[in-house]
Amino acid sequence: MMEAMDGSSLLLVDDDATFCRVLGLALSRRGFAVATAHDNAAALQLAQADPPEYAIVDLNLAGDSGLSLIPELLALDSVTRIVVLTGYASIATAVEAIKLGAVNYLAKPADADQVLAALAAIAGDPAAPVNTRPLSIGRLEWEHIQRVLHDNSGNISATARQLGMHRRTLQRKLSKRPVRF
Template identity: 50%
Template sequence: MSTDRLLLLIEDDAAFARTLGRSFERRGYTVLLAANLDAATALLREHSPGYAVVDLKLEGNTSGLACVQMLHKHDPAMLIVVLTGFASLNTAVEAIKLGACQYLAKPSNTDDIEAAFGHIAGVTEIELTSRSTSIKTLEWERIHEVLVETDFNISEAARRLGMHRRTLARKLEKQRVK
């Protein structure tokens, strides 16, 4: 099979994977779906995709970063985009170091992902914001970082953050992330 428009989508949310896959198929891609690292590895035995879209958090708290590393080792020329609902500076840097060409926060659509495939080299023309990061944003990023570190154990995350478990639960309830 040709790698010209062959895309591997590693996503454990079956409904989202089907929707995104159909959208890419309408754009002329052939889409291979995998829900985890093992399924992706099995597909790579028979296919050589030129593109991959990897969800950062897969079933069983498996990290998509392991998939990025495996894909990059399989084919260093493969264009890999990481999608996540748990964006953080740490995971973005690691994804790029492991071989991803771009890192996008959900919600991202097919247009965003396809543009990311075309935006491989860094550019200096990115508009810099004059607004500094808010304390709420920094707090939210730190909460997500600790949640990932603790495998989403709210009690342990609250302890590490120095707050009551109910306070953390209320903060998470106010700002749900899919």
């Protein structure tokens, strides 16, 4: 786990103001100089004024994708360590986050210690356990929907057409929490 950071700058981007306040306070207590934003525009404005050393970015920012922030933050400072934190974890978005330059990807709920460990992780863990059970049908459906949604740049209508389902049905499925593995 990461030791206390003496004033290292950290940008916390999450549309949940309460979560932002609680996690920001916990990270401040561990020595970070925390700046918070609740949407992409505010996050970019803060980062342009003072590029952060670390960033924690929520995947779903009130309809916007936190993934779009990754290349923009890295363009400002190529060594910014970015962790994507989400309540809507999927394999497709995890792969995209890493391909875009995030150093890690965490599913909520995650506490400050887990976030710090994700920020500090330098390399993968070859001893990570491999799940021997196949994914459930519900999880496979969730993963497929997420992949098609990503392929359609988040467009719900286009995704529903491609999946052959009614738009409202897709919206209901997306509003639910992801199915466990």
